[in-house]
Amino acid sequence: MNSTNSTLKIIKVKDRNEGGKKAFELIKEAIQSGAKVFGLATGSTPETLYRELRESDLDFSDKIAINLDEYIGLSKDHPQSYHTFMKKQLFDYKPFKQTFIPDGLGDENTEPEKYDKIIDAHPIDVQILGIGTNAHIGFNEPGTPFDSKTHKVTLTQETIDANKRYFESEEDVPRHAFSMGIKSIMSAKKIILMAYGENKAEAIARTVHGPVTEEVPSSILQTHPDVVIIVDEEAASQL
Numbered sequence: 001m002n003s004t005n006s007t008l009k010i011i012k013v014k015d016r017n018e019g020g021k022k023a024f025e026l027i028k029e030a031i032q033s034g035a036k037v038f039g040l041a042t043g044s045t046p047e048t049l050y051r052e053l054r055e056s057d058l059d060f061s062d063k064i065a066i067n068l069d070e071y072i073g074l075s076k077d078h079p080q081s082y083h084t085f086m087k088k089q090l091f092d093y094k095p096f097k098q099t100f101i102p103d104g105l106g107d108e109n110t111e112p113e114k115y116d117k118i119i120d121a122h123p124i125d126v127q128i129l130g131i132g133t134n135a136h137i138g139f140n141e142p143g144t145p146f147d148s149k150t151h152k153v154t155l156t157q158e159t160i161d162a163n164k165r166y167f168e169s170e171e172d173v174p175r176h177a178f179s180m181g182i183k184s185i186m187s188a189k190k191i192i193l194m195a196y197g198e199n200k201a202e203a204i205a206r207t208v209h210g211p212v213t214e215e216v217p218s219s220i221l222q223t224h225p226d227v228v229i230i231v232d233e234e235a236a237s238q239l
């Protein structure tokens with residue numbers, strides 16, 4: 001069943017496979033309407049969407065991708081870097097005209113401003129988002145100002161715990177990241193947020209029904225004019 005909560009359109013799907021197909025359809029429609037710049041996300045959530053894109057006949061050779069974030073301290077070719085993730089999930093199969101991801105080895109004083117210039121030069125048509133169990137978007141943790149641009153983030157213990165499954169041990173998880181800010185995410189014309197599984201249910205309920213507060217970064221989406229939230233039954237269970 002689909003429902004509309006003010007500006008948030010909620011699409012309930014059976015599972016992440018169906019969710020990937022729904023998101024794919026939305027991207028295809030956006031491309032038909034002229035979308036050229038895609039804000040892309042990492043994590044396990046968008047993987048089924050990227051599979052649909054890989055297997056499709058869509059052409060991205062005139063499109064631009066701008067990723068949300070990168071761990072500080074990881075080189076581009078580090079196995080757990082988001083550069084590596086994006087290459088393996090999408091870019092090796094679907095070449096884009098240009099792709100941008102913050103440089104995890106970039107200078108902390110200049111990398112954020114450099115990235116903001118890239119975002120300003122290429123306004124995002126469609127932003128893909130996952131969500132953290134604490135409702136972070138990108139790596140914008142609770143308490144991040146809504147008017148933030150690209151910045152250095154200190155990851156919360158909750159995020160470190162959630163992401164340690166990708167690393168050999170918890171000590172290997174970087175403690176910091178560069179993340180696109182909430183203001184830049186909100187500047188996208190259209191936002192597609194996906195969430196699957198019981199551990200996202202509370203974050204989704206707070207995104208949709210909770211007060212709009214910097215303690216719940218995703219709650220700001222309630223004020224965006226075009227947001228689609230794709231959720232499976234478990235992630236929708238507290239709505």
Ligand code: GLP
Nearest residue numbers: 042043044045130131132138139
């Ligand atoms: C990381 C990423 C987020 C992502 C989140 C959820 O923290 N920076 O962009 O939404 O993980 O990850 P997953 O989709 O694996 O649950």
